[in-house]
Amino acid sequence: MLSAALLPRLVAALLAARLLWALRRRALARPTAPPCEYVEPRSGARYPLHTARWCADHSDRDGKPIPLMLTDLPGIRRHQIHGSVRSLWRYAAAFPMPCARPISLGEGCTPLIALPLRGAVVHFKCEWYNPTSSFKDRGTTVMLSLLRQQGVTAVLEDSSGNGGASVACYAAAGGLHATIMAPQSTSAEKTVQMRAHGASVELIPGSRQATADAAVAAHGRDGGKLFYSSHNWHPFFLQGTKTLAYELWEDLGFTAPDNVIIPTGAGSNVLGCQIGFEELMRAGEISELPRLFCVQPLLCSPIASAIQRELGEDDGKNTPPVWNTPEKTMAEGTSIMQPVRLHECVRAVCKSRGSAVRVTEDEMSMATLELAQMGLYTEPTCAQAAAAFHELLATGKIHETQKTVVILTSTGIKATPKLASLLGVKL
Structure with a gap:
């Protein structure tokens, strides 16, 4: 016979086992998340992911192809990071499908360097440490x-x-x-x-x-x-650029920055950051999206101009049609007049409570040389993000006490003639 002292323990053990069994049954009965699919965000049309495709089956009103996104993914928690992998494939659990043989050259895990700038501490993400020297x-x-x-x-x-x-x-x-x-x-x-x-x-x-x-x-x-x-x-390209958000979160001690300033051409870093940070919110790792700031050269600023119109902002640089002369800007990497994801970029920036900055050629030149004097040798295309930081700080849109990240997308080595011209050096 069981002693009176052992009986309560046995009952407690049986109840615990029954509760565990019930929880396991509930977990097994819980509906699984729907598989990831391609989605055309403007009409909602969806396509299975197992087939390679780059646009929707239907066209827009002008007969042009329409770009696709992917349906929302749940994001990952910090324990799902493959800590032994020294590349962005450490976040492979966040990708839309498993990949048995990734084509990897050690990309990602780029330095985040905190440096003083105009009375504030800025975190510069140095993307030229990637294998081909760009993000x-x-x-x-x-x-x-x-x-x-x-x-x-x-x-x-x-x-x-x-x-x-x-x-x-x-x-x-x-x-x-x-x-x-x-x-x-x-x-x-x-x-x-x-x-x-x-x-x-x-x-x-x-x-x-x-x-x-x-x-x-x-x-x-x-x-x-x-x-x-x-x-x-x-x-799929945006699934790669979203790792920028995951990496900033990990770099900053598993917290999100307050602001991210992004030089923008077609908007893949803007959308990548939106996707990545929203996944981190979905996974419960962060509680608020950082504000995203889109930066473009004044001479070619279709996305930035559209954001300013959406927000009802006037930067005082409106000399129509100043933004449609891409061949005249030194920022060749962002000289895209008709970005295919313009609407998605505008929505992403506005949803984050961010805004846009249009940078003049003089502002870009000064920022390029200023960064070089700090030890950051960048091409003018990405130096415009540092120029935007000055303007955002001066106008009070960001504050020196906030945690601000400036994305530096590529190296000055790729723009040697332009840098030589700024320095007055003949090649």
Whole structure:
């Protein structure tokens, strides 16, 4: 017989076992999350993820293709980070599908350097530490890894430089054939890098938009094998750039910054940050989105101008049509007149309670040289983010006590002629 002293313990153990059994049954009965899909955000049309695609089946009113996003993912908790992996693939649990053989060259895990600037401490994210010296490697490693897994063997990219260099590099590493279309005005430093990786480079006369149009028309060339894997169009690219948000969160001791200032061309870093930080909120790791600030050159500022119109702001730089002369700005990396995700970028910035800054060429030049004197050798394209910090601080939109991150997307080595001109040096 059981002693009177043991009976309560036995009853408690039986109750605990029954409760555990009930909880397990409930967990098994809980509906699983729906599989991730492509989604066309403007109409809501969805497509299964197992097939490679870069646009919706239907076109817009002008007969042009419509870009896709992915349905929301749940995000990951800090214990799901693969701490032993020294690349952005440490966040692989946050990606839309498992990848058995990622094409990785150690991208991500770039330095976040806190330096004093104008009486404040700014956290500079130095993205030129990526393998091809720009942030584009974040998106490319994920995009090409997942496309190769879907059976793609030949990729087509259009780029003003950094994106093409990145796709050429990772295609070579992954055994894919790459064709890169670039404007004739693209700097030799960037086109030589593409050719060195074995890519076929086609220089297109005219504007950056003319290059994008030529690439869209070339999709399916070479007997249908050439797949348009544009960093501006493909949603897998944004799955790579969202790791910027995860990395900032981890860099800052698993907290979110107050502000993120982003040089913007097509908006892949803006949207990547929105996706990543929203996933972290969904996972319960942060309680509030950081404010996102989009920065563009005044001479080519379609997204920034649209954000300012949406917010009813006037920066005093409105000399129409000042923002539609992309060939005149030194920021070649953000000279995109018709960004395909403009509406999504405007929505992302406004939802975060951020805003936009349009930077003059003089402001960009001064910021480029100022950063160089601090030890940060950047190309003017990303130095505009530092110029925007000055304006945001001066206008009171951000404060020196807040935790502000400035994204520096690429190195000055890729813009040697421009830097030499600013310094008055003849090459």
